[in-house]
Amino acid sequence: MLMKDKVVVQVPGTTANLGPGFDSLGIALNIHNRLIIRRASIPTADAMIAQAGEAFFSASNEKSFPFACEIDGKVPPSRGLGSSVTVRLGTLLGLNRLTSEALSTEQLYKICAKLEGHPDNAAPATFGGFTVTRGDFKIQRFEVPAHLHFVLLVPDFEVRTSDAREIMPHSVPLKDAAFSVANASWITAAFASQQYATLRGAFKDGLHQPYRARLVPFLDDTIHAAEAAGALGGWLSGSGSTIACLTLEYPDRVAEAMQKTVPGSSSVFVTSADNQGACLIS
Known part of the structure; x- marks a missing residue:
């Protein structure tokens, strides 16, 4: 199988908690970050991206390789809109596509949620819509209409x-x-x-x-x-x-x-x- 050298991933920002739904409720929003993940000769120096890469290679049993990541988009960092999930999930999805796609979307979501420490942003970012999550990372998901x-x-x-x-x-x-x-x-x-x-x-x-x-x-x-x-x-x-x-x-x-x-x-x-x-x- 011919492996790709570069992949582009889009991940939505999210709003979580919705007040009382602490670490459980979340909604994916129409604001996005795009990540370009590519094979490289020098590994990324970003600690969050590198950690996501290590988690992917460990879970997938794929042979690790150095990769670079470029991020562009409208999800501002440290503003409560799930920017860290866009980075972690985007890295996981990109590496999965660059390899044999051994991991399912649900497996990638769970890896991301564990890296985050809670699933309330990772679930809607992965699956879209309004999500309800538990500590065991199980989810329920519902569509959200455009008139909201x-x-x-x-x-x-x-x-x-x-x-x-x-x-x-x-x-x-x-x-x-x-x-x-x-x-x-x-x-x-x-x-x-x-x-x-x-x-x-x-x-x-x-x-x-x-x-x-x-x-x-x-x-x-x-x-x-x-x-x-x-x-x-x-x-x-x-x-x-x-x-x-x-x-x-x-x-x-x-x-x-x-x-x-x-x-x-x-x-x-x-x-x-x-x-x-x-x-x-x-």
Whole structure:
């Protein structure tokens, strides 16, 4: 079999947690990174890419070889939009295609989720749509229609995932946990039944956002402004710093209201869900 020397992979960015669905709920978005993976004489110096390569060669039993990776796209790093998954998953998919394609898409997803430490971004990035995951990496997936608008406010500062996790307490009050479980269940039911109008008020959370709000101090004001402008609700995307809001109508009005709450510079854009997930371009 003739092996390829170069492959191009496209991976969508993601928004995870959706408020109360901590480390479980995620949606793939129509913002993407493209990775060019090619055989090379000198191995990549990027630690994340190299780690993904080691994981691939170990799982596939393929003979390792040096490779290079070029990344281009619109998923900003350290903004809670799954940029690390685009790199890890793109590397895994690319190496699989450059070799004998010994690993299935589900196997590649699980490798990526293990590298990430949680599956909430890896699942939608791999399979597209809205996904619900468990600690054993099993998933349920649902299509997301184009008339759902995701308004993303991206501040001009980063939040490292490690910092966002360190700021969280080791335990939360029972009433906060019960409140969050109820809302996460409601969100899942709404996406499964396509009753999106019932999502209003369901994105409130007691597990992580009250603590992470210290890292994004205008979080609550931005969500409240979006809701007043017609949004169904909003959440801290992943560990931040991006704030995501969902609306069925008037996305431009929601975007304008959100941006007015930010004291510094930021960018706001409107997108939809990606139901395809990661794919090979060439």
